[in-house]
Structure formats: structure tokens, C-alpha cells
Amino acid sequence: MREAADDEFGLDQLLQACDWTDQAYVAGAGLELADAALVRITENESKVVHLGPTGESAHANGLLEVRLWQWLSNQEQTSRSIADLNSAGFDKSESGPGIGLLKKLGIGLERGSFVVPEDESEIVEIISQRTALIEALATAGDAGVDAVELDSELIEHFHSRSGLIIIEEVTSRTWSLTEAGRRLPESELSEELVIGEITPELLHGDAWKNAQYKPYDVNLEAPIPAGGRPHPMRSLVERIRSIFLEMGFTEIEGDFVQTAGWNMDALFIPQTHPARAMQDTFYLDEPKKIPIDDASLDSWADVHERGGDTGSRGWGGIFDREEAQKGLLRTHTTVNTVRHLHENPGVACRVFGIGRVFRQEAIDKSHLPEFHQIEGIIHEESANLPMLVTTLKTFYAKMGYPDVRVRPAYFPYTEPSLEVEVKWRGEWLELGGAGIFRPEVTEPLGCSWPVCAWGMGLERLAMLVLGLDDIRQLYQPDLAKLRDMPLL
Ligand code: PHE
Numbered sequence: 001m002r003e004a005a006d007d008e009f010g011l012d013q014l015l016q017a018c019d020w021t022d023q024a025y026v027a028g029a030g031l032e033l034a035d036a037a038l039v040r041i042t043e044n045e046s047k048v049v050h051l052g053p054t055g056e057s058a059h060a061n062g063l064l065e066v067r068l069w070q071w072l073s074n075q076e077q078t079s080r081s082i083a084d085l086n087s088a089g090f091d092k093s094e095s096g097p098g099i100g101l102l103k104k105l106g107i108g109l110e111r112g113s114f115v116v117p118e119d120e121s122e123i124v125e126i127i128s129q130r131t132a133l134i135e136a137l138a139t140a141g142d143a144g145v146d147a148v149e150l151d152s153e154l155i156e157h158f159h160s161r162s163g164l165i166i167i168e169e170v171t172s173r174t175w176s177l178t179e180a181g182r183r184l185p186e187s188e189l190s191e192e193l194v195i196g197e198i199t200p201e202l203l204h205g206d207a208w209k210n211a212q213y214k215p216y217d218v219n220l221e222a223p224i225p226a227g228g229r230p231h232p233m234r235s236l237v238e239r240i241r242s243i244f245l246e247m248g249f250t251e252i253e254g255d256f257v258q259t260a261g262w263n264m265d266a267l268f269i270p271q272t273h274p275a276r277a278m279q280d281t282f283y284l285d286e287p288k289k290i291p292i293d294d295a296s297l298d299s300w301a302d303v304h305e306r307g308g309d310t311g312s313r314g315w316g317g318i319f320d321r322e323e324a325q326k327g328l329l330r331t332h333t334t335v336n337t338v339r340h341l342h343e344n345p346g347v348a349c350r351v352f353g354i355g356r357v358f359r360q361e362a363i364d365k366s367h368l369p370e371f372h373q374i375e376g377i378i379h380e381e382s383a384n385l386p387m388l389v390t391t392l393k394t395f396y397a398k399m400g401y402p403d404v405r406v407r408p409a410y411f412p413y414t415e416p417s418l419e420v421e422v423k424w425r426g427e428w429l430e431l432g433g434a435g436i437f438r439p440e441v442t443e444p445l446g447c448s449w450p451v452c453a454w455g456m457g458l459e460r461l462a463m464l465v466l467g468l469d470d471i472r473q474l475y476q477p478d479l480a481k482l483r484d485m486p487l488l
Contacts, residue, residue: 008042008174008175008176009174009175009176010172010173010174011023011026011027011172011173014026014030014175025196027173028196030173030175033175033181034175037178037180037181038177038178038180038181038184039175039176039177039178039181040175040176040177040178041173041174041175042173042174042176043171043172043173044171044172044173044174045169045170045171046146046147046148046169046170046172047146047147047148047167047168047169047170048143048144048145048146048147048167048168048170049137049144049145049146049147049150049155049165049166049167049168050137050140050142050144050165050166050167050168051134051137051138051164051165051166052163052164052165052166053163054161054162054163054164055134055137055138055158055163055164055165056138058134058164059134059135059137059138062131063130063131063134064094064097064098064101065098065101065102065105065127065130066127066130066131067090068090068098068101068102069102069105069123069127071088071090072102072107072114072116073116073120080113080114080116081112081113081114082095082099082109082112082113082114083112085098102114105123105126105127106122106123107123129151129154130154130158133150133151133154133158136150137165144168147167155167192212193211193212194212194213194214195208195211195212195213195214196213196214226483229483229487231482232462232466232474232482232485232486232488233458233462233474233475235487235488236458236461236462236465236488237354237372237458238488239399239488240354240374240399240458240461241354243395243398243399244352244376244395247350247391247394247395247398248350249350249351249352249376250349250350250351250352251351251352251353252336252337252340252351252352252353253336253353253355254330254333254335254336254339254353254355255330256329256330256356256358257284257287257290257327257328257329257330258290258327258328258329258330258335259290259292259324259325259326259327259328260281260283260323260324260325260326260328261292261296261297261300261324261325262292262335262338262339263281263328263330263331263332263335264331265300265304265319265323265324266296266300266335266338266339266342266441266444266445267334267335267338267412267413267441268303268304268412268413268438268440268441269412269413270304270315270412271304271315271317271319271320271323271324272315272317273315273412280359280360280361281328281329281331281359281360282328282329282358282359282360283326283327283328284326284327284328284329286327287327288326288327289322289325289326289327290325290326290327291325292321292324292325296342296444297319297321297324299443299444300319300324300444301319301321302314302444303440303443303444304317304319305317305318305319307440308440308443308444309443310438310439310440310443311439312438312439312440314440329357329358330355330357330358331357331358331359332357332373332375332455333353333354333355333357333373333374333375333455334375334413334453334455336353336355336375337351337353337375337376337377337453338441338445340377341377341379341442341445341447341451342445342446345445345446345447346446346447346448347379348379348380348381348449349377349378349379349380350376350377350378350379350380351376351377352374352375352376353374353375353376354372354373354374354375354458355372355373355375356370356371356372357370357371357372357373358370359371363472365469365470365471365472366471367471368459368471368472368475371457371458371459371471372457372458372459373432373455373456373457373458374432374455374456374457374458374461375453375454375455375456376391376453376454377437377451377452377453377454378391378451378452379447379449379450379451379452380449380450381449383436383449383450383451383452384436384450384452385416385436385452387452388418388434388435388436388452388453388454389406389418391452391454392404392406392420392434392454396420396422396431399461399465400465401422401423401424401464403422403423404420404421404422404423405420405421405423405428406418406419406420406421406434407419407421409433409435411433411435413435413437413438413440413441413453414433414434414435414436414437414438414453415435415436415438416435416436417433417434417435418433418434418435419432419433419434420432420433420434420454420456422464424464429460429464431456431457431460431461432454432455432456432457432460433454433455433456434452434453434454434455435452435453435454436450436451436452436453437450437451437453459471459474462474465486465488466485466486467486
């Protein structure tokens, strides 16, 4: 290199000059010279165009639009219809795309027949350009043609058609001596063997003992191995689960299919009140009705009509037992905690559950018809509001959100009712509801202690954790994006 100091070297010349054959080895040595500021490396990115598989067959048989055009130009004015395409040898896989290509060339369709414009010169010109490009690429063969030498619009068009052409991104490097490299006296240069790869042959002998080794460069760019990983939502659920478990909670589950009775009536949601429609419910045809035991229906009827023994006046009117037995997809996971209380009324508990719920919502950046809630209750003699607020604050602090505030809210089944908000990037975001179950809820269940309850949105929390602004991104099967989402 020093002998031809003004020259720039490509990889081939370097290989020749060093008398080595291993490209990676030579390129690596060049990189080291560059690190020592003796050599300058110039990189040049280019795009090389090759024929794709469809392009190969277009070269052999003609491009689809070229064949169609030949056929059209040979036909009598009267028999240029779509129906004729088939008998002319264009099968279904060709006639569909073919009609599209002809339209783009300015050939119209009138009552099923092709209409060629008066002045054909433009079409003829395009046809010959396209044929020439295919021809040029076929001639270039494996070497391909540098994209800068080709018509960019035509390349873009061909690239949009599947398999016609392949565009290869190529980086070529040139090495040249720097001033310092040129000035370095010959006497300071010596040839040394530095081992970059340890082989069994090397280890079998003694040479390794006194050899010089190339140090590892941990800053070099390397491909990131894409192994399997849990879906980010899975990891988030696991993390929430472990937080509640370490806070002493037990996990519960429930079915997606429930009754209006357990999903709403047991929660003292009035049967005729708009609050019922507030949660746009998916009612089921199959099962349309799920029987509920009379004892439950009786106690709900009593509480809804007259307030039962709670001192409440209830909602008045007549409680509809048929309405209560309607099958539906649960609209919130509060149905799980209520059923748990019904089955264990006299047992103190701290339970939680993470589950899917369903509501008729139009999909947009903040709504999905299926989403998940993080639900929980504390049922014990001394349960109270400060305990509820502290529990939620502790949970969010463990999740990494120490700023939590609660504000008054309304739910038909809690009093007092709270809205839970978390501070994120300077803004307060509502993440869920909470409160103390009303006596109208706990009395029919047979519970005599207070119950702290909450239900929070999982997806909303996930959006915070993953830094997303569109809820749909959580469930799009975009592998590249999923791979790049932070590990929890
Ligand atoms: N079920 C309420 C919802 O879906 C949340 C909630 C649960 C509120 C428990 C209070 C108590 O929004």
C-alpha cells in the first residue's frame, strides 16, 4: 500500500497485495489500521438491481403487459373483450392483474371490451422501455445493474410487482493511507502473527503458549440474536401477579360467560337504569338463560325493591328474575370477587385476579372490545378506606409509579367510590375504580365485614409501561416491534 501511496484500494486489490485469501481477515486487518489512524476507510452504499424469479420468466416469455399488448394489437376491433382473454391463453392468474396493468397504460374498458386510445405512441414507448429493462437485467446476469444507471420510476414500478426484480443493498469499502500512515518510517513496521481465532489445531500444539492474541472488541457492531421471549403482555401479567402475591394476596379466576345477575344485580346495578347500558354488554344467544338459585334471586329482589335489611330504600319497582338469568360475556372482573365472597362469606380474605372482559366498543386508539382488568378485594373486620388507598399506592409504587392520587367517583356498588390516578410524564392518568362495597352488595352475600374493592385496566397500565400511545399496538402481531419492546 505504501508503495502506491496515492492510490485507493478496493478489497480485491488488498487481498492481492497481502497475498491472503480470507476476506474477513483482510477487512479486519484494515479496520485495525484505521483504528491506529494509519488508514482511512471510505464506505459507499449502492443498490444493485437483479431479475427476480418472475422477471426470469418475463425474460423467457415476455412481460404480461407486453404479451397482452401484442394480443390486443393483433385483434379486430370487435373481439377485444375480457371473455376473449381466456381463449387467447391468459388464465385467471394473469387476466386479473393483466387488466389492472392495461388500465394503468391508459387502455379503457367499455361493456367488457378493451378500448385502445387513438394515439398509441405513449403505450408503445412504455412497452419498449419495460422490455428493454428486462433485457438489460438479463444480460447483466448475476452482476446486476447499479440502480443509478436505471430509470428510478421504472425501477419503483417493477419493484412494486412481486418477484419481478430484486434490489440488493451493497456496501463497498475503499482503503487509503492517511498522512500519518504515509509518514510512518519503514523501520517501525514489523510483521507479527496475531491470533484471532482459537482452533483445535492450535491447542494441540505448543504454539499457543507464546502466541499473541487479538483482543476482543466488545464495542464492535454485532447482530442481536433474536431468541424467543414472552409476549410483553404476558410478562406484565406475570409481574403484576408476583407483586400481589408478595403483598400477601391469593389469586382467583372466573368464567368469561356469566349471568346478568352475578355481573350486575349482585352489584346493586339497577335493572332499568342507564348505568346498566353504560357497560355495553354482549348478551348471549347461546346460552340465552343460565338458571340462578332462588336464594340469590330472592335476596337480590329484596335489596333492589326495598333495600333488604340494609336500611337502604333500594331502587323500587319490580325486580326482573328473567333479566337476571340472561347469559352474557362478563363486562368486568368484579363478578369474580363478588362470587368469591358469595362462596366464602364468613372468611377473611385478600384476593386478586387478572382477567379478560368484554364490552361493545368501537376499536380506536384507546378502546378495545376485549381487554383485561386487575381486580382485587380485601375482606376483613378492620378493612377501611385508608387501607384500600395504601394497598393501591403500594401496588403502583412496586410497578414503578410512586405518584398515585384518588378522587371521588361513582359506582352503583361502592360507597365511597374512588377513581385511581397515576402520574406519568407530568400528567395524571386514570387507571381504574375502587371503593368500599355498599351494604346492598355485601348483605345479600352474607358478609358482615367491610370489603375494599378495586378494578383497574391492564392495557392502560401496559401502555404506560411500554410507552405506547395506541392501545392496538399491544396486540398487533408485528414481530419486529414485539422483539424491540422493553423486557419487563
Ligand atoms: N368494575 C369497575 C369497572 O369496571 C371497577 C371497580 C371495581 C370499581 C371495584 C369499584 C370497585 O370500571
